[in-house]
């Protein structure tokens with residue numbers, strides 16, 4: 001069986017949502033299997049070979065994760081995923097240093113788990129500065145510099161955004177944080193294994209990683225915690241004192257092994273994969289632009305991972321478009337505000353007008369995406385956008401030269 | 413979300429897409445919703461000399477349920493008098509298409525659109541009198 005058919009059955013839509021999650025690489029599953037069966041020992045058992053074998057698996061994985069980000073293996077702890085890593089990093093440092101410092105700097109386009117952690121800390125009396133982003137989705141380094149005070153305990157800026165794929169200037173941010181003597185945490189859930197990361201060169205003190213975004217298993221992640229100079233954390237989960245006391249609980253050996261194997265594959269193949277994906281990304285964008293007018297890429301195209309496109313198809317509402325392109329599994333942040341979904345706060349933060357935010361789709365390309373799939377997706381998108389534009393009163397007005405902003409809409 | 417066959421049929425094969433001459437005396441136009449809210453519906457009716465709606469057209473920017481609701485309404489109003497058309501309720505639309513609860517307001521929009529089209533038609537005929 002080839003990899004393609006292992007990943008997708010023929011009756012399933014084409015998977016183009018690699019920022020939501022990735023399928024496991026079959027090589028990862030293979031590495032995990034023994035730890036589900038005969039190597040089932042508790043990695044913390046010291047008295048027999050079952051435990052030793054499991055521990056060996058876990059420690060090898062720790063080394064593989066560390067290598068991916070230029071860290072020492074002693075600086076990597078396993079968690080249940082990037083959500084937990086983000087919670088632990090931000091809440092952990094904030095609480096540990098709260099007698100001396102009470103201020104956190106983050107950005108408005110962070111993942112919900114970072115924003116919610118910050119809100120929670122605000123309720124406990126911490127001050128939080130939410131940096132805006134520029135039109136291209138990147139923060140302004142001068143604004144960052146100005147926001148940091150001698151009370152700032154941590155700056156948390158995501159490496160790669162999950163909706164628009166833009167890459168923040170990590171090395172520059174790290175440099176500023178080091179100068180200003182504040183910790184730098186980065187949520188690298190979407191960045192690890194996709195772009196080169198080096199905690200030394202980038203002066204990163206804390207970094208969150210997720211297994212299921214890098215072709216590893218779900219339910220596992222890692223947090224890098226710098227040892228020199230030492231970063232201290234109050235743990236969220238206490239008990240047996242595993243993971244240097246930062247995270248108690250028996251490690252899920254197969255998941256740890258899977259994360260390690262996934263990290264090693266990324267490490268080896270990142271260069272070629274990025275090149276291949278950049279070609280597919282360009283092919284998709286060119287395909288769409290050659291057949292459709294009035295489409296806009298949201299977020300910087302240069303400072304962006306090649307596996308992401310976020311596109312507004314003007315005059316076509318995103319949810320109706322998704323309903324049409326049944327053969328494509330993509331994601332849309334939009335739906336009219338009266339329904340449960342809201343237009344994406346990330347797009348709003350870029351200054352994308354609400355009407356355009358309602359027309360956007362996130363298209364994620366990844367390891368198993370083929371040229372043929374991209375071509376099929378372009379064909380299907382073009383067909384449905386054209387069909388829906390024929391149905392759209394806004395498209396009709398635009399063709400007649402009416403500016404839709406000049407109309408007094410009865411908002412509700 | 414699982415949609416009903418009827419809804420999917422209206423979404424995939426929408427009836428009566430298009431536009432009528434909005435300046436014509438016997439045409440009423442309703443334009444409701446707002447682009448910023450993610451939904452805009454344009455619904456038009458053409459009323460014959462006998463007082464019956466002889467044609468109806470729509471264009472909708474909105475979710476699949478909004479498209480299906482407006483498509484359905486154009487089918488329903490044809491052949492009705494303006495007064496009869498005015499009695500169409502959003503609940504009837506929602507029931508016919510088996511709209512899930514979060515999509516009820518899409519049918520409300522369709523009801524608003526037909527009412528707006530009728531009001532526009534009446535305003536024109538009043539002026540003409």
Ligand SMILES: Cc1ncc(COP(=O)(O)O)c(C=O)c1O
Nearest residue numbers: 081082083111162187189190210
């Ligand atoms: C940027 C970012 N941070 C954090 C997370 C949460 O990761 P996990 O699913 O491993 O908890 C995600 C995934 O949705 C993400 O994209």
Ligand code: FES
Nearest residue numbers: 336339451475518
């Ligand atoms: S018009 Fe709002 S979700 Fe359908």
